[in-house]
Amino acid sequence: MDLSAEFKRWKAQCLGKVDLSRKGSVDDDVLEIVQLLNGQEQFFTTSSCAGRIILLDGSINGSEVQKQNCSWLLVTHKACVKDDVVVALRRASGDAILKFEPLVLHVQCRQLQDAQILHSVAIDSGFRNSGITVGKRGKIMLAVRSTHGLEVPLSHQGKLMVTEEYINFLLKTANQKMEENKKRIERFYNCLQHALEKETVSATSHPKEKVNSPYIRKKKRNPEKAHGKRVSEENDKELENNDHDDPGISVTIFSEDY
Numbered sequence: 001m002d003l004s005a006e007f008k009r010w011k012a013q014c015l016g017k018v019d020l021s022r023k024g025s026v027d028d029d030v031l032e033i034v035q036l037l038n039g040q041e042q043f044f045t046t047s048s049c050a051g052r053i054i055l056l057d058g059s060i061n062g063s064e065v066q067k068q069n070c071s072w073l074l075v076t077h078k079a080c081v082k083d084d085v086v087v088a089l090r091r092a093s094g095d096a097i098l099k100f101e102p103l104v105l106h107v108q109c110r111q112l113q114d115a116q117i118l119h120s121v122a123i124d125s126g127f128r129n130s131g132i133t134v135g136k137r138g139k140i141m142l143a144v145r146s147t148h149g150l151e152v153p154l155s156h157q158g159k160l161m162v163t164e165e166y167i168n169f170l171l172k173t174a175n176q177k178m179e180e181n182k183k184r185i186e187r188f189y190n191c192l193q194h195a196l197e198k199e200t201v202s203a204t205s206h207p208k209e210k211v212n213s214p215y216i217r218k219k220k221r222n223p224e225k226a227h228g229k230r231v232s233e234e235n236d237k238e239l240e241n242n243d244h245d246d247p248g249i250s251v252t253i254f255s256e257d258y
Contacts, residue, residue, distance in 0.1 A: 003138050007110045010139070011044040014108070021047075027077055029182060030103065033189050040196065042110040043118065046141070051102045051181040053080045053174050055154075057092040079175040082168045093158045098167075100150035100174040102181045103127065103188075109140045118142050121195050125188035146184065148177050 027050035058070030109115035
């Protein structure tokens, strides 16, 4: 199989699809990154969310919120105020959960070396929960993620369980996390530009050689590292939505000082 030709086919097919997200378009805060990546031959984005504060009403299965069975009472990609949340909570009939979700970006890469470059950019920008998954058909997916999320229950069976003062405190925390998320997105964009420029100069100066990544050697020396297993499992769950027909092995890559 000609993987280069197959990659081009995958890219054209993905970018030609209709955006089926709730918003129906790319979030403004991540638009420049998406355009920059999709303008490169070796990358294309499959999904993205710049970060958001959401209020869900539904049920909790164990410790996880089941989004598919929830009512979305409020969603914003900007700072949120208490009055908006209090008004939205009046419509809650189940277990209302306030969440802040940082940037999530999925990028398909042409080669593992391309994914490693992008992974380094993500780690250097503060998205330290990022990882790479390799599918059996050769699809190389990079998930850019962070760990500074927030998830707090506010009501149970429609009854508010906290005070408005506590809601105000939570929103202050969520808004601070949103601001930090935006700073990391800006760092990611700047680091990405620098990495692409460096790679262009390197490609014109030296022929491509096979790179033995220090990240992979790190993983071989520590195959049982607990946090590596955890992130791999999270990668599998999140990325399977983007590639149902291509289950594969997970290759989680961390920086040396993770």
